[in-house]
Amino acid sequence: MGSRKVTSSAPVDWQGKHVTVAGLGVSGIPAAKVLHARGANVTVVNDGDDARAREQAAELEALGITVRLGDGATLPEGTELVVTAPGWKPDKPLFAAAREAGLEIWGDVELAWRLRGPDAAPWLAITGTNGKTTTTQMLASILKAAGLRTAAVGNIGVSLLDAVLGDEQYDVLAVELSSYQLHWAPSLRAHSAAVLNLAPDHLDWHGSMEAYAADKGRIYEGNRVACVYNVADKATEDLVREADVEEGCRAVGFTLGTPGPSQLGVVEGILVDRAFVEDRHKNAQELAEISDVNPPAPHNIANALAAAALARAFGVPARAVRDGLRDFTPDAHRIAHVADVDAVAYVDDSKATNTHAAEASLAAYESIVWIAGGLAKGATFDELVAKSAKRLRGVVLIGQDRALIREALARHAPEVPVVDLDRTDTGAMLAAVQEASRLAVAGDTVLLAPACASMDMFANYNKRGDAFAEAVRELGS
Known part of the structure; x- marks a missing residue:
């Protein structure tokens, strides 16, 4: 971790x-309006030309x-700056032309950062493959408990532009950032930041795991007080080591084990x-009990520790944590x-749309009938199945790419009954x-943790989770 004074x-x-704004939608439209209001000559370009796009145009x-x-x-001819929606891939021809012309390319986060006023609230920033939203919401809840004016913003659905330019005055912001947003945010400098974990995801967008990790690691650049990392995930600590930060900024780890100096962890059921x-x-310093974390699954305790570390970096007292x-x-x-x-618990973790998230979910229960499958997005399942095999009472597979999971089960858990x-x-x-209920016995957990995206069967993971909950209600009626 290098130190330097960041201006x-x-x-x-x-x-x-x-200014050329790339993309209509949740970030492009507000960016275009904000820039136009400041006197810029704005041109919006968009790949699509459907009824919704024409209405927005x-x-x-x-x-x-x-x-x-x-x-x-x-x-567009005469462009001096490109502001892009975060999801636009870096290899698009528009960006190649911009780079050839020596132009800067900003995302919505970079634009919000540049438009902050001189007395703007500092940012406590969070990224990671999984757990970002929960941790950001936990952090906002802790900050509010300390009496601070705050909001959970960014990739979480509340526009950073609205937070930065709105009438509401904040003391500090809890900011969730995706790898896409970080890629397009070169000058972002947070008060403190956390990378929760790193696992292969969005590699079609970033091009490689190394590029994905590097974009995640941008969140640490220029941190003033603390770079928070996951002791159990060495890749996050490596990103801290590589970051250039302000003089005096510290590396702070979180762990589900007993913490060492400069760490937060767990001792006999207490977060310390x-x-x-x-x-x-x-x-x-005692902060909270495991029972204060909802739900107290291991990965969620890790989320709570990361949120607590960022809050403590901002000076929040233990009671507020x-x-x-x-x-929350x-x-x-x-x-x-x-x-x-x-006597069988039914648990909805439809948000577990990749193997890393599903692994954390499966680790929270001792005896599981697992409902899995959907769109694999290029994922492989051998490591997930091998790590979770001893917990599986049975498996029910659904969705387009279920065969990939079935084959991994045959290799690593051949004794586990599978309904395909x-x-x-x-x-x-x-x-x-219904099939899961037949496999389960008293004390088991039927767990929807698909390890896959939902769009082969459902509009989104929310609809998938709703369908699961409705099926459970019908089962119990």
């Missing part, structure tokens, strides 16, 4: 500046913003801090207990729950 980015004179054109639909590849205390080599964790309610479809039927439902219709979930 702020110079303000931009937007008057008359020719008409809204912008009524303000005097130029929109080009069906042509997201060509750089050995990083933000006097004489951390001898002292520890406990109170904030107690006040997780979003739906994140290891959510649906019901108990005949050759269906991808939405009604398959009811059949899956």
Whole structure:
């Protein structure tokens, strides 16, 4: 971890500046409006030209913003800056042309960072392959419990532009950032930041695991107080070592084991801090009990420790950590207990859309009937099955790529009974729950943790989780 004094980015004179905004949608439209209001000459380019895009274009054109639909590849003449929606891949021809012209390319996060006022609230930033949203919400809950004006923003669904430019005055922001957003945010400098974990994901967008990790690691650049990493995931610590930070910034680890100095961890069911205390080599501060974490699954305790570390880096007292964790309610479809039927627990973790998330979910229970399958997105399942085999009472497979999981089960858990439902219709979930109930015995957990995306059968993971919950209710009726 290198140290250097980081200076702020110079303000931009937007008057008359020719800016191309790449992409309509949740980030492109607000960016175009904000820049136009500041006097920039804005042109929006968009690949699609459907009814929804035309409706959005008409809204912008009524303000005097130029929109080009069906042509997201060509750089408009005279462009001085490109502002892109985060999901646009770096290899698009538009960006190649911009780089050839020596232009900067910003994402919505970079734009929000540059538009902050001189007294803007500092950012506590969070990224990782899994757990980002839960940890960001936990952090916001802790900050609120400390009496601070805050909000959970960024990739979580609340626009950073709205948070930075709105009338609400904040003391600090809890900011969730995706790898896409970080790729396009070169000058972001957080107060403190955390990388929760790293596992292969979005490699088609980034091109390689190394590029994906490097984009995640951008979150540490220029940190002022703490770079928070996962002791159990060496790749996150490696990113801290490679980061250039402000003088005096510290590396702070979190662990489910007993913490060492400059770490937060767990001792006899208590979350403790050995990083933000006097004489951390001898002292520890109790923060909360495991029972204060909802739900108290291992990966969620890790989320709580990461949130606590960032809050403590901002000076939050221990009592607020406990109170904030107690006040926190997780979003739906994140290891959510649906019901108990005949002494079997039914748990919805439809949000477990990749193998890393599913592994964490499976690790939370001792005896499981696992409902899995969907769109694999290029994933392999051998490591997941091998690590989880001893916990599996049975498996019910659904979805387009279920054969990949079935083959991994045959290799690593051949004794586990498997029901392969050759269906991808939405009604398959009811059949899956019924089959799982037949495999389960009292004390088991029927766990929907698909390890796959949902779009082969459902509009999104929320709809998949809703279908599971409805099937469980029908089972118990």
